[in-house]
Amino acid sequence: MHKKNIILLSLIILLGAPVPAETIGNAIVEDEYPHADAVLPQKPDGTFIIEGGVEKNIDMTLERCLELALGNNPQINSAFHDILASDSRIKQVWSNYFPKVSWQTGYTRIKQLQLSDALGRNLTFNYYVLGQLTLQQMLYDFGVTQNQATIRRLDYEGYKTTLAATINDVVYQTKDAYYNLLYAFENRKVAQDTVDKFELFYNQAKAFYEIGMNPKVDVTIAEANLSDAKLKYIQADNAVNLAVAKLNNVMGVPFIDRYNVKDKLRYQPVDMTFEEAIDIARDARPELKLAELKVETANQTLKLVKKSYYPTLTVEGQVQIGGKSWVSNHGYNIGGYLNFPTINGMLIKNEISEARYLYDKEIANAKNTQNTIYLEIQNAYLMLQEKKNQMPVALLQVKQAKENYELSYGRYRVGEASPTELKDAQILYQNAQLNYYSALYQYNSAKAQLEKSIGKNINPDDEEIIELKS
Secondary structure (H helix, E strand, O other): HHHHHHHHHHHHHHHOOOOOOHHHHHOOOOOOOOOOOHHHHHHOOOOOOOOOOOOOOOEHHHHHHHHOOOOOOOHHHHHHHHHHHHHHHHHHHHHOOEEEEEEEEEEEEEEEEEEOOOOOOEEEEEEEEEEEEEEEEEEEEOOOOHHHHHHHHHHHHHHHHHHHHHHHHHHHHHHHHHHHHHHHHHHHHHHHHHHHHHHHHHHHHHHHHOOOOOHHHHHHHHHHHHHHHHHHHHHHHHHHHHHHHHHHHHHHHHOOOOOEEEOOOEEEEEEOOOOHHHHHHHHHHHHHHHHHHHHHHHHHHHHHHOOOOOOOEEEEEEEEEOOOOOOEEEEEEEEEEOOOOOOOOOHHHHHHHHHHHHHHHHHHHHHHHHHHHHHHHHHHHHHHHHHHHHHHHHHHHHHHHHHHHHHHHHHHHHHOOOOHHHHHHHHOOOOOOOHHHHHHHHHHHHHHHHHHHHHOOOOOOEEEOOOOOO
């Protein structure tokens, strides 16, 4: 009887022919136990669909994402305008050597208190200034302007370096978000494959039940597994949308048209020693250059403060028209001046002490920056090596889980395995795939982190693409 049931079940599956309920036993009561598809979104033709997925209109690659990020990310735009503003501040300092021109006109009515006429009345007269033109030129300030300009120039170089650091960080964020999107796509693909498999299991369990081979509880278990798989697919599909939103935000284009990503997660072996990474970072890491610039800025500030009591040599010429009437008199004067600032010895002494302490502080900060970057490179390098070593193990786990699933599926088809055994094998295979894609994503993210830590892209010698087949 057992062999006949197997033959009958095979014919039902192959031909898809319905079997009258009265010939096989109790029929499934749909009102009591509705099918899972009845409570999920469907197209008019009845096929399963999740709304809100990414529409495939525009092809997107990592290179295109980086171009959009470099052109639209507001952090980069902000850092770039800091450079332009800093350049203007340099020119403001050099303006000290440009002549200063002023124009003045006015009217004054004067009533003398000290002088009076014979009758004891105070003398009153008007004083007019039709125009007073003053031209002033600073000749030399004993290097004060030079120091100020040097500080501004160092600030300018600092902002340029900050822009490079911002670009370096945005490139890493874009790469990580892009790899995360590819990982989300792979997760959704695995979830869809799980739905398809559990739907097949449900149909088989239902067919076994209809011919009287298995109890109704097997159908219940199979449909519960199918519902759980569809729930996870909904979550995986939403994860794709969230990954797209994160990538768009990093690129600075949150309202970009929906696009299609055709790339897959790739395994690109990186052959680089830790010493090579350190050598690259010394020349390419922006933060190291910025720390050096801050030290030199503090040094120039110390030199500038020491010149607080230096005088300024200027020449001034003045032409004036006015007097008792608007044009009654005219005259001019010209002269040179050596202007000494008001000197407060205690203030200047403590300003110099402050500047010296700040200079020593920047030296310590630069050393701390070097140590932090060294640790960052070390962590990124070791993490990359760890993920690299995980790749073959994760791939082997997928192959073993797939073989185990195929054996369990074969046993189930001939009635030797239970739905629980088949579910366990499928879940093990699903988790193995997810673990592999997670390891692949983490490897690519670790490589991007290492590139950020050394401040330069890594060009691998070769490229290997491993695509899992369900």
